[in-house]
Amino acid sequence: MFDLTKALSTKVKPEPKNQTGVAGCTLFYQSSECLNLVQEVFRFEGWNDPHCVRTVKGHGKLTEQQSSHIVILELNESDNVVEDAKSFASKLPTHKGGGYW
Helix, strand or coil: CCCCHHHHHHHCCCCCCCCCCCCCCCCCCHHHHHHHHHHHHHHHHCCCCEEEEEECCCCCCCCCCCCCCCCEEECCCCCCCHHHHHHHHCCCCCCCCCCCC
């Protein structure tokens, strides 16, 4: 016999939200236009938003929490792109552990 009280009292378990798209991505941006564009691309693709950090000249060494497997760096407001890219790269922490195969 069908028990209406059991049917109404059973709760549907929500499915765990799966991480989609690029895992471990950080955007270092200078302008709000870049931030909005990258976030729009990630939403369009159905990916989770990247970790976003506004960059300023002369910022210190990056922490392990700010580093990712994939780094997107905006240098549109840079006076010397090559020097700023080298400076930024020297501040990235190295990943410890096994290889990325």
